[in-house]
Amino acid sequence: MSNIRILLADDDIEDRMIISDAFREIGVEEDAVHYVENGEEVMSWLNKAGDPLTFPSLIVLDLNMPKMSGRKTLEELKSDIRYKGIKVIIFSTSINEREKAECMALGALSYITKPLKYSESLETADHFNKQSLA
């Protein structure tokens, strides 16, 4: 657990495969990224981890997820004293200006559109990696 820098929540298995492929391509170690399928799993993962030293430095959230949406998860994280220090990046299919503004207001670090091209997936993975190390 201690090596995990990035916790990524996305219910779409293909998107998880695309981004993990990109991480591998740019040389990010396998155990630095952990994948879950929705916001509930993000919260329970953090609860189970307990120790702030084992927390990831970056949480990436898809917006449209079952059980607990990315927006709701962002709200919960930012209103909890234990988790509010963790960086959160929203990772969504489409740019919706209103949605983006709302997420930024809630304390998201940035709002990234999912890649349309192979090269974009590499850029995105690189951005996540750099943010988790910064």
Added chain:
Amino acid sequence: MFEITRVSLENDMDLVLAHRQGMKLAEVAGLSVAGQTSFATAVSEVCRNIVKDPEDAVLILGIALGEDRQKRLTAIITDTRIHPGSEGWQYARRLVDTFTITSPRTATHIELATLLPQSFNYNIKQLERWSVLLNNDPSVSPYEEIKRKNRQLQEMTTQLKHSEQQYRTLTETLPLVILTLDVAGNVVYANNWLLEYTGETIESLNASKWANVIHPEDMESGWQDFANATTDRTPWKAERRLKDAATNEYRWHEAVMTPVIDDKDNLLLWNSFMTDVHARKEIEQALKDNKELTEIKEVLEEKNAELKQSNEALEQFAYVTSHDLQEPLRKISFYTDYLTRKFNQELPAEAKGLLQNMVGASDRMRQLIYGILTFSTINKKTGYEPVDVNAVIQEAIDDMELAIREKNALINIGAIPAIDGIRMQLLQLFENLISNSLKFISPDRRPEINITAETENNLVTIELADNGIGFDEKHLNKIFDLFQRLHSREKYAGTGIGLGICRKIMNIHNGDISARSNPGEGATFVLKFPIKQDLPA
């Protein structure tokens, strides 16, 4: 004096009656037989003189209480003319205790009385019983019977006259039209109110069958109802318009009709009264109109709500659809690109070409979805605010700077007033229109767009004229429809949504969009906006 009975004195038969009643009263009052005879004889002696030549003579028998607290059996004989005294009167004077003649000059008034024993119990109830006894005593002679009946009849006539007078006074005093009709509908009685109101007489009303009074529309039904009521013979009500002779106006009246039916179940008459209910009728009508309006309004509001709901559902559907359509489309784009990059070396040139077409198709579909998404999210959720249209057009030009420079287009903007609007939508509108003009430029000349405005009262007309390829005006009604394209994709790319969005934005701004053009001569888009949204155009 308490009157027990009276006898009118007209002839000798009455004399017998007077004697007999005198005897009887003296008897029940407790006098001895001698006392009875004395009193009765005295009475008849006085009367004998009177009946010789009576005018309106009457004998009244009763009990009186004197100032000396003595009770007396009393007889009063009066007449409206003078009678000279007689021997009989002198005789009578000796038979009773008191005998007084108090006749004024022109009339006769004789009172005679016999003291009653001290033991006599003076009690009103008892006196009333005597009165009944003497007045209803079985007749001893047919004459007496006739006499009594006559007296009853006279009393009844007096009472009848009195009550008729009261009725008449009452009907004239009440502010009501009161009348009586016979079975044929003829007026047999009407109070002054009816005659004053209609300006007719009973005779003229009957002659015309009320034709000058009842409203023509109420005439036929009125008499039909009357005829029907003759069969039903129950009380009924009707509302009729009657003409006021003073103003020549018809006013609504309510007539209440009550049948008069005799013992043998014959319908004799109709009693009727009518009240002016015009004000009430007018209020009723106003309320009814108002109710109908309210109902129509409710239906409209309901329809409006339904429409709004289905519109919202449609927009929601379009939004969700386009949003969810993006997901798999993005994968297609990504995998196509991934395939091309990752297996670049292995793929034959033809396969790469086909994959490139796939990327192109995905891009077009993405634009289409983006267009639908934009279209479905344009709605009137926010309020209007003053918008500087010049600034909005400048912002649109800045956003499209790259394309404008690429086409070397010239854009001129005249002075445009600020209008009430939704800024983001107006920006979208001008971006779409400028983008449309830049798309259909003519290859023969430098592209030029002139934007001008004219103001008239609360209406501003903004014209956006280009020098592009133009279009045939027979397609005018199509170009603002969704997905309508006049050209093939190979010649001019596009989704057919842009101008549809423009029309939707104009609708939200309570404005109008149209265009004029000739093929090859450029196109002019005409936008009409209200300057202030809360003022009439």
